[in-house]
Amino acid sequence: MIMLARVHSFTIWGIEGYPVEVEVDIAPGLPGISVVGLPDQAVKEARDRLKPAIRNSGFEFPTSKIVVNLAPADLKKEGSYFDLPIALGILKASNPQKIAPIEDFCFVGELALDGSLRPVKGILPMAIKAKEMGQTSLVLPWENAEEAALVQDISVFPVKNLGECVDLITGKTQVSPYQVDLNSLFSSRGKYEVDFSEVKGQTCAKRALEVAVSGGHNILMVGSPGAGKSMLASRIPTILPSLSLEESMEITRIHSAAGVNQGKLVTTRPFRHPHHTVSDIALIGGGNIPGPGEVSLAHNGVLFLDELPEFHRNALEALRQPMENGQVTISRAKGRITFPSRFLLVAAMNPCPCGWYGDQSHTCRCTLPQIIRYRQKISGPLLDRIDIHIEVTSLPASLLLKERQEESSDSIRQRVENARKIQAKRFEKEGIFFNAHMSPSQMRKYCSLTEEARSLLEKALSEMHFSGRAYDKIRKVARTIADLDSSETIQPHHIAEAIQYRSLDRELY
Amino acid sequence: MTWHSLGKAGELIAAHFLRQKGYRIIQQNFKTKCGEIDIIARDRKKQLVFIEVKTRSSLHLGQPEESVTPEKLVHLRRCAQIYLSQHRLHCSCRLEILSIIWGNPPTCKIIPAD
Structure with a gap:
């Protein structure tokens, strides 16, 4: 037998x-x-x-x-x-x-x-x-x-x-x-529990986030404690374009392998916010039998790093490959595995160790060397990959108490989707999706400035001591702002706005 | 019947059963510092066999052979090695468990232990 x-x-x-x-x-x-x-x-x-x-x-x-x-x-x-x-x-x-x-x-x-x-x-x-x-x-x-x-x-x-x-x-x-029924399951997609209309004021920050999301620009928010950085960040998925079925399946597949989707189709864009004690392995993936990390779980969504300078340096440095390539390859003795990792990086930090530098209502107790050391924790190469830096200031009490109708996520998302459509058409044959990923030659081709815009940018460069790197970033961001405006060429006011988004390039004092 | 006398009775039955099967018993209760081998015998083909006898009076606690743990097998192997070296033997050998369920008549079963 x-x-x-x-x-x-x-x-x-x-x-x-x-x-x-x-x-x-x-x-x-x-x-x-x-x-x-x-x-x-x-x-x-x-x-x-x-x-x-x-x-x-x-x-x-x-x-x-x-x-x-x-x-x-x-x-x-x-x-x-x-x-x-x-x-x-x-x-x-x-x-x-x-x-x-x-x-x-x-x-x-x-x-x-x-x-x-x-x-x-x-x-x-x-x-x-x-x-x-x-x-x-x-x-x-x-x-x-x-x-x-x-x-x-x-x-x-x-x-x-x-x-x-x-x-x-x-x-x-x-x-x-x-x-x-896949289609009915997908169309009854989950609603987000949060909305941008809940955030009072912060018009500048909201606008910057809208630009960041439209052009796929990574963004860093600098602001004192309680200014609303986390609140803003957690609402970013609500203004990202709606998921397509393929994207949804792609996300579900990664989340399923990691065991975080509770046996359901993922119908909302992921928002991952690892704590700052996260290890490099947990962040980019790995382990004895390699599994997906936070960057892959944030695929097609947002990776939010709160208190950016507090993260371990090796964890932050490990982010560079996934940010650059949209995928991360983990090599172990047991084999090599490639995980997708196309995400929008949103980071937040305080302006100084005590948190109150530049705040209206508090005095900063930090010395200049302390502040410089704090900011140096974020390496140049990483900062290189962050196109937009903005300052988020805390709201004065008068504004906080005022009842005012704020713009909803839905209406912001419509503008974002529009700008993304323009980019999709532009980069049809280029193999990229967003303005943020343009190469120098593509920038020459697509970022044509008007005469006034050029002279404004030149003036800003010489007076505000921007580096060559900042110059490229400003042009890319200005391209996105022009797309949001449905403008073919980059106008002076687009450049002017883009210059606002380089706050960390400016001198401290 | 106490567990000790059950074991002794089991070993008596075992010897009888093995002889019927054509085994020639060489030694019973071979004692070393690592433990004891119940029966050492040669089978029909003259192969050396070390036999551990397990007797149970009922099946409440499972089959007799289920109580032979991997640790017990390690001890048995070590005892067997001591026997082989003491007698300067270089022959092939094997380990078997003889499972006996007490009854009238008792049921005996030989199980290879590797």
Whole structure:
């Protein structure tokens, strides 16, 4: 009698699903399970979960030697995806006649001790992979059904427990595949809980954010504590253009691999705000088996770094590659993985260590060297990649108490979408999306200044001691401002506004 | 019957059962500082076999062989090695568990331990 069973399953490799064959062999010998094929601790512990789970589901656990092999044997396996496939493999190998062929199905799921199934992360990438491989049926825990069903053309069979799963494959119960209407799910997209109309005053800052979002310019807000930097930043996703279905799936895929989407389609743009103690690995991704970091979780959304100078220097420096390339490649002994990371960087900092430099109502207690040292914590190369710096001043009490109708996020977003449309048309053949990513030759081509604008910029450069780097940034930002104005050429007032957005380039005193 | 006498009775039955199966028993209760080997025997093909006897009076606590832990196997292997070196033997050998469930008649089962 052949006591061997083969079950299809999946694991996660980066943000991709990876097919795994679970082979179970039952042979005479001392009772016990050994799992081979580079399992990590969570997979090894499946051994102890299996026995109670199988017994409590009303099946018999074989008192023989069980060897479980997870192929390919050279790939590290992590997580609890294999509980269900191993359990089925054991049942199939010990009872080949009773259990029908299981080669047509793929299984993933974690088992509880009573035999019920618990959800696992990374279902969407697995479902996408299953479809690519031509697998037709996926059996998984109920909580994961909606996410898997986002992939059309594969049949998703959600089950509550091991017994139900066996009934399903033996055909004892007829189950129709779980289906979701992708379009209706997407169109009933989540609303943001915040809105720009809740922010009183701060008209300049709001305008600067609108420019930043339109042209994909990274932005740094400098302001005293309580001025409203975080409040403004958390509302940026509300003025970003609405997500397309592809973008939404892309985000969901990354969030699913990281296990942060709660089994749902992500329909709002992500807003990630890691604490300033974050490590470089947590920020850009990595680990023994590389997983996505904050920059990838912020893909197609906003990465907000509050208290920028407080971040570890190596964490900030690690940001440079993802910001430059829109993707981040993690190399480890186990292999290389590339994660997408196209995000808008929004940073906030105090003007000085005590926080009150330049404030109307408080006096700053810092010495000049202290302030200089504080600002030097942000390296030049990083600052290079931030196009817009603005000062956010705290609101005077009179304005704070005044009831005034502020502009809503919706109306700002319409202007942003318009400016983005102009850019999309302009860069159709250039392979970039935003003004912020223009190369010097593209800038010569697209940033034509009028005569007055040129003379204004020259004057500003000589009088305010701007560097050559600042000169380029001003032209790029001015291009975006002109786009918001639907203007073909860059006018003097566009330049004038862009000059306002270089506050950190100016002298301190 | 106490657990000690159950074990002793089990070993008596084991010896009888093994002889029936064609094993020739060389030594019983081989004691070393690492532990004890219940039975050392040669099978029909003259291969050396180290046998651990496990006896249970009921199945309330599971099959007898389930109580042989990996640690216990390590001890058995070490004892076997001591036996081999004491007798300057360089032959192939194997380890088996003899599981006995007490009853009338008792049921015996030989299980390879590797």
